[in-house]
Amino acid sequence: MSLLTLENVTLRFGGLTAVDALSFAVEPGEVFAIVGPNGAGKSTVFNLISRFYDPVSGAIHLESEDLLAHKASDVANLGIARTFQNIELFEHATVLQNLLVGRHRHRRSTMLSELLFLPSVRRAEIENREKVEEIIDFLDLQPYRDKMIAGLPYGVRKVVEVARALATDPRLLLLDEPASGLSVEETSDMRWWIEDIRRQMGITVLMVEHDMGLVSGVSDRVLAMADGAKLALGTPSEVQSHPAVIEAYLGRAS
Numbered sequence: 001m002s003l004l005t006l007e008n009v010t011l012r013f014g015g016l017t018a019v020d021a022l023s024f025a026v027e028p029g030e031v032f033a034i035v036g037p038n039g040a041g042k043s044t045v046f047n048l049i050s051r052f053y054d055p056v057s058g059a060i061h062l063e064s065e066d067l068l069a070h071k072a073s074d075v076a077n078l079g080i081a082r083t084f085q086n087i088e089l090f091e092h093a094t095v096l097q098n099l100l101v102g103r104h105r106h107r108r109s110t111m112l113s114e115l116l117f118l119p120s121v122r123r124a125e126i127e128n129r130e131k132v133e134e135i136i137d138f139l140d141l142q143p144y145r146d147k148m149i150a151g152l153p154y155g156v157r158k159v160v161e162v163a164r165a166l167a168t169d170p171r172l173l174l175l176d177e178p179a180s181g182l183s184v185e186e187t188s189d190m191r192w193w194i195e196d197i198r199r200q201m202g203i204t205v206l207m208v209e210h211d212m213g214l215v216s217g218v219s220d221r222v223l224a225m226a227d228g229a230k231l232a233l234g235t236p237s238e239v240q241s242h243p244a245v246i247e248a249y250l251g252r253a254s
C-alpha cells in the first residue's frame, strides 16, 4: 500500500486554481520530489497534506487513513512532519529546546502526573531526551546543542529544522525547499542527510525543491507540476527530458 495518496485533489484561491485535479502516490521508503516553476502549486500541495487548506474536491490518504477527516493539529500524531520554506524555529531557544518541543506529541502525561513527577513522567522525559540526543548526534548538531537559534548561521538552522521534524518520529517527512539559501557545499551535505534519513531511519521523504542537482542526486521519483497540474512523473532523468517539462521551464524563462 502507498504511504501517501492524493486523488484528484483540487484547490482554488478565488478564481485561481492552484492545484488542479492532481493525483500521485508516494511509496514507503522512497524519496519523492515535486518540482516546477514558481507558482506551480508545490507549496500548496504541502499545505493540503499538512491540512492547512481544505481541497474543494479529491481525497488524501496516509495509508488507509483519510487525512481530510483530520485537523492540522492531528497531522503530527498521524506521523507526518514538515519543514518550512522560511525556517520556523523558536529563535530565542536553544537547539536542544527546539527539538524537545518537537517531542511534544509524545507526551502522554496529564498535568497532575507532571506536577507529581510520577515515574511514568520521568520515564517519558528520559525517553524524549534520549531521542533528541540521538537526532543531535545523527545530524552532527553537537557543537550547536546549547546555542540559541538566533545566533546560528542559516545553513545550520536549516539542519535544525530537519532535526526538529525528525524529533516527532515521523513516517513521512515533508521538506519544503531544503536547499534554498544554502551554499553548494551545504546543499551537498543536505543531500547526504536526506539519504541517511531514508536509509538509516527508514523515513519516507517528500520534498519540494528547485535545485535539480539535489533532486536528481537523491530522489527515486519526481513529479513535475505546472499551473497546479501534473506535467510528468518518473525517475529524475525521465522527468528532466520530458518535452512538457522542458517546454514549461523554457516557456517561463523566455
Ligand SMILES: Nc1ncnc2c1ncn2[C@@H]1O[C@H](COP(=O)(O)OP(=O)(O)OP(=O)(O)O)[C@@H](O)[C@H]1O
Binding pocket: 013, 016, 018, 036, 037, 038, 039, 040, 041, 042, 043, 044, 045
Ligand atoms: N494563500 C493564498 N492565497 C491566494 N493565492 C495563493 C495563496 N497561496 C498560493 N497562492 C497562489 O497559488 C499558486 C500556487 O502557489 P504555490 O505557492 O503553491 O506555488 P509554488 O509552486 O510553491 O511556487 P514557489 O516555487 O514560488 O514557492 C500561485 O499562483 C500563488 O500565487
